[in-house]
Amino acid sequence: MSWLAAGDRVLQRASHALLDLAGAMLALMAVLINVEVVARYGLNSSTLISDEYSGYLFVWSTLLAFGYALHTGQFLRVEAVVDRFGRRGKAASELIAAIAGLAVSAVCVYATWQLLSASFRLGTRSIQPSATPLWIVQTVLPFAFAGLALLYLAAIVRIGARRPSDEPLP
Numbered sequence: 001m002s003w004l005a006a007g008d009r010v011l012q013r014a015s016h017a018l019l020d021l022a023g024a025m026l027a028l029m030a031v032l033i034n035v036e037v038v039a040r041y042g043l044n045s046s047t048l049i050s051d052e053y054s055g056y057l058f059v060w061s062t063l064l065a066f067g068y069a070l071h072t073g074q075f076l077r078v079e080a081v082v083d084r085f086g087r088r089g090k091a092a093s094e095l096i097a098a099i100a101g102l103a104v105s106a107v108c109v110y111a112t113w114q115l116l117s118a119s120f121r122l123g124t125r126s127i128q129p130s131a132t133p134l135w136i137v138q139t140v141l142p143f144a145f146a147g148l149a150l151l152y153l154a155a156i157v158r159i160g161a162r163r164p165s166d167e168p169l170p
Contacts, residue, residue, distance in 0.1 A: 025057045101152040109142050115138055
């Protein structure tokens with residue numbers, strides 16, 4: 001199944017790229033916080049946006065890193081339970097977890113899209129001094145959850161395409 005392997009490589013590259021972007025956001029957050037510290041204690045002033053934008057960057061970086069964590073098998077696993085299962089039990093638990101993850105991600109896509117749409121339609125702004133339009137900072141939410149849903153769907157396809165002799169997914 002070369003199309004399956006090709007799709008998996010594309011998803012892996014996208015996950016790595018988003019992880020790199022998440023790392024850059026964390027670095028930017030660190031710079032922003034340090035600028036605020038220097039401004040407050042060195043210049044007796046404030047940027048007035050450091051807390052707000054650091055929060056946005058933290059949420060974005062977390063959401064964008066979810067895909068990499070899932071793709072590498074490091075996303076919300078309970079190894080103490082799964083390790084006790086046999087080969088069929090592990091495959092079944094992987095499939096159930098992927099289906100549940102897909103369902104939760106799909107609900108999150110819908111809910112965050114509704115939130116984004118309402119913020120855009122109503123012109124909602126943050127209550128912070130920047131008065132940032134919230135649709136701008138909420139844009140990443142439905143797309144990040146859609147990417148996660150796509151990765152869960154790919155996991156379901158991989159699990160379904162495995163032969164019984166194949167090793168379980170990481």
